[in-house]
Amino acid sequence: MAEYTPKERLARALRGEPVDRMPAVSFTQTGTVEQMDACGAAWPEANEDAEKMATLASAAHTELGFEAVRVPFDISAEAEFFGCGIKAGTKEQQPSVNTHVVKTMEDVESRKGFDINTGRIGTICESIKILADKYSELPIMGSMLGPFSLAQHMVGDDWFMAIMTEPDFAQAVMDLTIDFNVQYANKMVDNGADTMVIIDPTASAMLIGEEYFKQLVVPAHKAIVDAMEARGVTTVVHICGDTTLSLGLMEESGCTGISVDQTVDIATAKSKVSRATILGNIDPVAVLWKGNPESVAEVTQKAIDDGVDIIAPGCGIVSKSPNANLKAMADTAKKHTY
Numbered sequence: 001m002a003e004y005t006p007k008e009r010l011a012r013a014l015r016g017e018p019v020d021r022m023p024a025v026s027f028t029q030t031g032t033v034e035q036m037d038a039c040g041a042a043w044p045e046a047n048e049d050a051e052k053m054a055t056l057a058s059a060a061h062t063e064l065g066f067e068a069v070r071v072p073f074d075i076s077a078e079a080e081f082f083g084c085g086i087k088a089g090t091k092e093q094q095p096s097v098n099t100h101v102v103k104t105m106e107d108v109e110s111r112k113g114f115d116i117n118t119g120r121i122g123t124i125c126e127s128i129k130i131l132a133d134k135y136s137e138l139p140i141m142g143s144m145l146g147p148f149s150l151a152q153h154m155v156g157d158d159w160f161m162a163i164m165t166e167p168d169f170a171q172a173v174m175d176l177t178i179d180f181n182v183q184y185a186n187k188m189v190d191n192g193a194d195t196m197v198i199i200d201p202t203a204s205a206m207l208i209g210e211e212y213f214k215q216l217v218v219p220a221h222k223a224i225v226d227a228m229e230a231r232g233v234t235t236v237v238h239i240c241g242d243t244t245l246s247l248g249l250m251e252e253s254g255c256t257g258i259s260v261d262q263t264v265d266i267a268t269a270k271s272k273v274s275r276a277t278i279l280g281n282i283d284p285v286a287v288l289w290k291g292n293p294e295s296v297a298e299v300t301q302k303a304i305d306d307g308v309d310i311i312a313p314g315c316g317i318v319s320k321s322p323n324a325n326l327k328a329m330a331d332t333a334k335k336h337t338y
């Protein structure tokens, strides 16, 4: 079979098309302390500076052998863009959202007409441009917080009550976040991203039930997926936790692949989807952080034997994970011919 560039191989594998072998990638954050020490670009600066962000993203390729580069490393820039407060990160910890700013319809209205070219969103897009100029053959993954979890960050804990008791308000917040996510995704693609990862941790049918998932989450993801498909860009949706029962609903957005965590049984997951590929599954804590290269290789091989389409961490890589473990996952993936 023809040799593919890593970019072609990933796009084809994501779409379930024939390829020579499995790509070695992560759809979730890749930054670790060992990579920071090796490449000289570290958190928290690498979350704020486009050059440093690109340097640390490159380390996943140069230090670990991953066949893609991906930014950013956290999921707080989106809420920060809309005015939420941020708890600063450290070298080992990503920044996180700590205040919520949307309580009323007026709060939503006042945030319409935003300028996508401002804030850390702009830095992330600049970093994508640097990576795209540097690597013509590697996939350039742009990642962003999904519209449902962004709405939750903006509203706070009241969000889950609001979707039940204030449907007009909830829909207005979602309309705002969808508009933002589509514009942001398009800007990342303008800058060179060819793979779009939507991290929507709390958009889980397990949390909100199937009806609300169908009503609020599926159309939101579909809007992003449609915009990306129109530009030939593949999409991956990641929702945390056991998503087994909602995988069929998740693929209704049209997303190319679904990233699942370690609580999802791969063989069962494969039986729940008709088209979308199933990705991920390696436990970032018990296996990739706390395990050793031998145990990582064993767990990775089991997920491959169970039929995972592309092996990857089941959620964000823990910053203290050893390079040797991450390499063991990548090396095991590369050995697999479909």
Ligand SMILES: [Zn+2]
Residues within 6 Å of the ligand: 201, 238, 239, 240, 241, 261, 314, 315, 316
């Ligand atoms: Zn997750």
